[in-house]
Amino acid sequence: MVDNSTCPVDVIFILDESSSVKPDNFELSKSFLSQLVGSMDVDSGHTQVGLVIFADNVTDERAFNLNAHSTTASVQSAISSFIYGRGTTYTASALRYVREKMLTPAAGDRPDIPNVVFVMTDGESTVKANETKVCT
Numbered sequence: 001m002v003d004n005s006t007c008p009v010d011v012i013f014i015l016d017e018s019s020s021v022k023p024d025n026f027e028l029s030k031s032f033l034s035q036l037v038g039s040m041d042v043d044s045g046h047t048q049v050g051l052v053i054f055a056d057n058v059t060d061e062r063a064f065n066l067n068a069h070s071t072t073a074s075v076q077s078a079i080s081s082f083i084y085g086r087g088t089t090y091t092a093s094a095l096r097y098v099r100e101k102m103l104t105p106a107a108g109d110r111p112d113i114p115n116v117v118f119v120m121t122d123g124e125s126t127v128k129a130n131e132t133k134v135c136t
Contacts, residue, residue: 007046008114009046009114009116010050010109010113011047011115011117011118012066012116012117013052013117013118013120014054014118015052015120016029016054016091016119016121017082017084017085018122018126019087019088020123021122023084025122026084030082033051033079033120034079037072038076040072042072043070043071043072045070048067048108048110048113049075050063050098050102051063051078051079052098052102053082054090054093054094054097055085055086055088058090058093060101062082062085063097063102065107066102066107066108066110067107089124089126091125091126092125094119095117103115
């Protein structure tokens, strides 16, 4: 187990469930996340975990906020409860959802604690011209 008691962190996972992922790989991804969460110090409150699952869109039903679960077992149970969907890979929508809805005090974001956001995807994002801004 990792000792992060002196380094609290708010962690959000963004998990791709697009059609190219396939059900077996989605289950592998959930298993990996569950094992990873098992090595975090969630029970003490030093680490908070949030999750959003995305494809064509992101909905509140396919996510849980940083303040939704206070134990490792609860986070792992929530991760395992999600069932594979499908769609296209709108990563920009998922990132926007995290920024606008999850990284807020109301959703459990602690302003004095670092945020870490992991994106797990199997490939290229689908670009929606009206939502994806290119930086030059």
